[in-house]
Amino acid sequence: MTRKIFFYNTLTKKKEEFAPLKEGEAGMYVCGITPYDYTHLGHGRCYVVFDAIRKFLKSAGYKVKFVQNFTDIDDKIIARAAEKNTDCLTLSGKFIDEYYTDIRRLGVDDADVSPKVSEHIDGIIEAVSKLMEKGFAYEIDGSVYYRIGKFPDYGKLSGRNTADIKPGARVEVDKEKESPLDFAVWKKSAEGEPGWDSPWGKGRPGWHIECSVMSAKYLGQTLDIHAGGQDLVFPHHENEIAQSEAITGKPFSRFWLHNGFVTINKEKMSKSLNNFFTLRDIYKKFSPQAVRFFLLSQHYRSPIDFSEDALSDAERTLERVNRAFEEKPQQDETGEARLSAEKIYEDFMSALADDFNTSAAFASFFALVKLFNQTKSSAVLKKAEDMDAILGFLKLEKKEKKLLISEDEIQRMIEKRIAAKKSRDYASADRIRQELLEKGVVIEDTPSGVKWRLK
RNA sequence: GGCGCGGUACCCAAGUGGCUAAGGGAGAAGUCUGCAAAACUUCCAUCCGUCGGUUCGAAUCCGACCCGUGCCUCCA
Numbered sequence: 001m002t003r004k005i006f007f008y009n010t011l012t013k014k015k016e017e018f019a020p021l022k023e024g025e026a027g028m029y030v031c032g033i034t035p036y037d038y039t040h041l042g043h044g045r046c047y048v049v050f051d052a053i054r055k056f057l058k059s060a061g062y063k064v065k066f067v068q069n070f071t072d073i074d075d076k077i078i079a080r081a082a083e084k085n086t087d088c089l090t091l092s093g094k095f096i097d098e099y100y101t102d103i104r105r106l107g108v109d110d111a112d113v114s115p116k117v118s119e120h121i122d123g124i125i126e127a128v129s130k131l132m133e134k135g136f137a138y139e140i141d142g143s144v145y146y147r148i149g150k151f152p153d154y155g156k157l158s159g160r161n162t163a164d165i166k167p168g169a170r171v172e173v174d175k176e177k178e179s180p181l182d183f184a185v186w187k188k189s190a191e192g193e194p195g196w197d198s199p200w201g202k203g204r205p206g207w208h209i210e211c212s213v214m215s216a217k218y219l220g221q222t223l224d225i226h227a228g229g230q231d232l233v234f235p236h237h238e239n240e241i242a243q244s245e246a247i248t249g250k251p252f253s254r255f256w257l258h259n260g261f262v263t264i265n266k267e268k269m270s271k272s273l274n275n276f277f278t279l280r281d282i283y284k285k286f287s288p289q290a291v292r293f294f295l296l297s298q299h300y301r302s303p304i305d306f307s308e309d310a311l312s313d314a315e316r317t318l319e320r321v322n323r324a325f326e327e328k329p330q331q332d333e334t335g336e337a338r339l340s341a342e343k344i345y346e347d348f349m350s351a352l353a354d355d356f357n358t359s360a361a362f363a364s365f366f367a368l369v370k371l372f373n374q375t376k377s378s379a380v381l382k383k384a385e386d387m388d389a390i391l392g393f394l395k396l397e398k399k400e401k402k403l404l405i406s407e408d409e410i411q412r413m414i415e416k417r418i419a420a421k422k423s424r425d426y427a428s429a430d431r432i433r434q435e436l437l438e439k440g441v442v443i444e445d446t447p448s449g450v451k452w453r454l455k
Numbered sequence: 456g457g458c459g460c461g462g463u464a465c466c467c468a469a470g471u472g473g474c475u476a477a478g479g480g481a482g483a484a485g486u487c488u489g490c491a492a493a494a495c496u497u498c499c500a501u502c503c504g505u506c507g508g509u510u511c512g513a514a515u516c517c518g519a520c521c522c523g524u525g526c527c528u529c530c531a
Contacts (some may be wrong), residue, residue: 025456029530030531032531033531034529034530039531040529040531042530042531043531044531045531046531047531075529076529084467112495118456120531149520157499158458158459158526158527159458159459160458160526160527161457161458204458207529228531229530229531230525230526230531231525231526231529231530231531232530232531233525233528234525234526235528236530258531259531260460260525262526262529262531263524263525266523266524267524267525268524268525268530269530269531270530271530272504297467297468297478297479298467298468299469301460302460302461302468303460303461303524303525305467307467309466309467309480310466310467312479312480313466313467313479313480313481314480316479316480316481317479317480320470320479320493320494322529323493323494324494346497353468357469358469359468359469359477359479360469360470360472360476360478361477362469362477362478363469363477363478363479364466364478366478366479367477367488368480370495373493373495374494374495375493420491424489426486426489426490429489429490430489430490430491432491433492442492442493443492444491444492444493444514445488445491445492446492446493449480451492451493453493
């Protein structure tokens with residue numbers, strides 16, 4: 001398996017050939033959610049995209065270890081728990097469960113390891129101590145801050161230099177810090193807030209430190225791939241780099257992959273614009289199959305505009321795809337179909353190997369759908385399944401169709417229509433067909449008899 | 456103010472120096488059918504925001520401009 005794979009690396013701002021540290025093995029760390037609310041479509045995109053990339057690497061012959069964390073200690077969780085009169089771990093536990101419920105329906109496989117911050121406090125305290133020992137962090141009144149000035153590479157991921165950052169433009173500057181850009185790696189707990197004992201008193205981890213600690217624990221000090229949404233580039237990933245590289249003196253991650261936003265009317269989904277959609281709300285109108293298909297239909301780094309029309313298009317397309325693969329494949333091969341299918345599959349993999357170009361790969365997928373319709377070849381079907389091992393939407397929940405009429409009733413009408421056709425009473429036959437259509441039942445006269453399906 | 460991304464047919468969207476500008480949806484015609492449906496076949500951008508430039512050759516490179524949008528704040 002020596003297929004060359006290229007990914008656009010945010011760190012170098014170039015497409016680069018993917019080469020993991022260990023031949024044939026890839027370690028992937030994807031920043032997970034902060035579980036204080038329901039999973040939304042933006043999360044859905046991120047986790048579907050990196051799930052598909054994980055599956056692609058496997059199909060390309062890599063052994064993949066996939067780690068995705070839960071940041072279950074956080075200011076937003078504390079605030080929400082207080083609001084709901086519950087404790088943080090109960091709240092975060094609930095939303096972790098809800099996350100799994102919603103995301104699995106999109107065909108996203110569970111991570112190999114799903115570490116939680118609350119279970120890695122010792123490691124975090126150790127890391128903070130190390131940062132202090134090395135002079136990369138300092139304590140003020142029970143909180144510990146990272147000293148940006150000590151890390152000359154700061155800004156290398158997000159492409160900004162510290163002088164360009166306008167601190168205090170919109171966030172309040174803590175005057176006690178040495179530099180406004182310094183960020184907390186350990187936060188003192190206020191009265192009534194959850195906390196853990198530490199050399200600096202009772203406190204909790206700062207936002208970025210958990211990923212530095214947990215990724216190293218499960219994947220080693222240098223990751224092959226670190227991924228997440230584009231909004232994490234700054235400051236989250238920038239700060240992770242500062243922490244990890246200060247501690248280990250080694251490159252934190254070889255590849256940084258970031259997915260683009262989901263937008264609504266071209267604007268980023270955000271709570272302030274009130275244009276947020278949770279996955280479970282979307283499932284009320286659209287199938288998980290269509291959602292996954294939609295999310296993969298465009299290149300992962302571009303913004304993707306969510307709309308009902310776009311999802312309806314996806315449903316319509318899948319209608320055709322699903323219908324094709326409901327047909328029974330035929331074993332007898334001339335070999336010709338198999339060869340064509342292999343060629344198409346090769347194009348498919350090449351497209352994905354070029355910075356995971358799913359749009360181009362979809363063209364191959366549709367070529368295969370057509371080939372299957374033409375040949376019904378089992379070899380073609382096999383290749384479609386191979387593609388779906390990466391794309392992963394064929395077996396997901398399909399669009400729900402409601403039966404407005406009993407099956408018995410449908411059968412009765414079909415028989416009446418057959419009788420009408422036999423006696424060449426086409427007017428009656430067409431009238432029956434029209435009646436069924438109005439009830440959402442489509443009649444097809446095929447060589448193998450009359451078939452019906454829901455519209 | 457600093458740093459980015461994007462403008463390709465009715466809609467969505469690949470392509471980023473060179474045969475006829477992928478694919479999907481919608482639309483049109485044909486084959487099949489009593490008629491349909493499905494499927495298949497064919498058609499659907501002399502043209503890629505605008506204006507200049509480089510080049511034998513550009514949607515693809517360079518410059519200017521217009522428009523949209525993101526980050527610099529929590530965010531996938």
